[in-house]
Amino acid sequence: MNFELKAQDSKSKARAGVLTTAHGEIQTPIFMPVGTVASVKAVHQRELKEDIKAQIILGNTYHLYLRPGTDIINGAGGLHKFMNWDRPILTDSGGYQVYSLSNNNKITEEGVKFKSHIDGSRHFFSPEKSMEIQRNIGADIIMAFDECPPYPSTYEYAKNSMDMTHRWLQRCIDWLKENPELYGFEQSLFPIVQGSTYNDLRKESAETIASHPCDGYAIGGLSVGEPHDEMYAMSDLVCSYLPEDKPRYLMGVGTPANILENIALGVDMFDCVMPTRNGRNGMIFTSEGIINIKNKKWERDFSPLDPNGTSFVDSDYSKAYLRHLFAANEYLGRQIASLHNLRFYLWLVNEAREKIIDGTFASWKNVMVEKLQTRL
Template identity: 45%
Template sequence: MSAPFSFQINSRDGAARTGAIHLPRGTIRTPAFMPVGTAATVKAMHTHEVKSLGADVLLGNTYHLMLRPGAERVARLGGLHKMMNWSHPILTDSGGFQVMSLAKLRKLNEKGVTFQSHIDGSRYELTPERAIEIQGLLGSDIQMQLDECVRLPCSDADAARAMRLSLRWAERCQKAFSEQPGRVEFGRALFGIVQGGANRELRVESARELTAMDFQGYSIGGLAVGEPQDVMLDMIETVIPHLPDEKPHYLMGVGTPDDLVEAVRRGIDMFDCVMPTRAGRHGQVFSRFGKINIRNARHADDPRPIDEASSWEPARTYSRAYLHHLVKAGEILGMMLLTGINLAYYQELMAGMRHAIAEQRLDDFIAQTKDGWARGDG
């Protein structure tokens, strides 16, 4: 039998902490940023490159993989890890975000969600039980409950309805997960998701109810969906005291480098976001000098690399002029290089915070990091 999921906290600096999530397929160093591989690929990147940049875990998506290539097909092909040539941990989002983002294509009730595929219009039903079944077929190491995520701002009544529906779905997900084939053998874990919109009382209610269900980890969902950063940070500060301290805290779908450092400061251990990969495909670079738009004409004759101190060789060796040319010409290589540069910076940022927390100097590290963003690249 494989060793079960476990989480250890190694050091603290205020509410921030470093730790390690142990899984049979590997250890996730926290705070951790998970590159998003929605459809079994981190867009424009080879999996070996993603690992070389420092990623310990990738994220996949139940909804998209359900539609294409299909969970049963993935299982027949040996599971998601084998299919995408990634032997390390995978976390799968349950599809709850798509309940919100594809609202025009779905019908929701107590049983679950009926989707119309955005690909071909065919209809699918996603219930809590089916969401867990799909994640089991994919073979993901950390699975998420099915929830309803509402876009902010929204009324308190709508936030309360969605939050309480998500709690009922959480109970059904737990039952289905307890019966999932391979759950014990592969040391899998299930995380609950705190909802409640921007209402403090609803968030606390959700956190307390989920804590009583005793999940292996806890996520804060329904943020970075239209609200300003100060609202997001207020919700984190509201929720964290009501979650088990000894279990991982995961902020879903976040975010910018500034979001990451401020959330880590408040006790978040895990993140995922499409921002670094999506931005890279559109000519945007994240770096210790702040955000750079490589499309700007001022880069056309610039022989400097993006960052001569980067841990990733292409960031040190390809000139900004060449990257500008690739992006303007629509060359695929430009998307690949900029995506890698962004993911490398995100992993460097997380590694820097882990080191700073261990030395109890996180506030200084964040201040220096933000000062570098403000100064720019000269």
């Protein structure tokens, strides 16, 4: 993997770069659609490439481990071949799912015991097991196994959790050194900064993580219910301690406005289920604001779904038609909304990149953030 900075905004910390992997280049800042179980919900891989223009997608270690299982993925020759996706893939470590399934897990120094959300069967993830699973999945970028503390957390809990995450990182690194890649290309490990919303812990974690010479670095634990101002404060602090010549990935964030604000703080990579999940519930993100397509006001609005949109669905379908599909509970409505939202997110980060390069990002961002939060 190689990361090259191409431009930096003079009035913020926003950066434009190129991240090169075995499966292609990624222009940053970038948004990664979430393909939890080797599928971005309601979207074909061809649509991801040709319409949404996704450069990289995310897979989920926990879910892929449970089904179809690493033996099947390995038998197919890795996740790229299994799902017919020839562009970069990032897999998370399973740590966030451990957090989200907190009622069904037990965390110790060795790892995490948990019950499957599918059938209640018992399983165990350790740093070594997470690396083994991600080796078999074969993503270009793999995440170190971490514990994601809840919000709010006591200082003591957050510190103990952070310290364990650091110890787990060394175990991940040691396992990878002893176990070569399976599919003929290098996988890049990204460690994860933790520390909840405590400044000194975030600083300590960022410095500890940065002391390991890795291809990139992630910021975790900032999509767990904390106020946006605290998210931005932690992102700003952490980015000031992470290496400037490596990509920075903010995990699980967020709204379009969240993404622009964090780009301004120096973050390069994002993922979130929001465009597809909210789209399936009728929320449409646009450059002029947010549409709840289920509202009666759109019932006789025969104008294009989004006259400024760059997906084929934006001109092919009207607001009235999409509202009708949701009212009739037709799955096509959820597909159209998902396609639009994902394309909008990719358009947004590409626009941010262009504004960084031409030197107008900061003023453009301020105008856009206000628009993006408007309810239409």
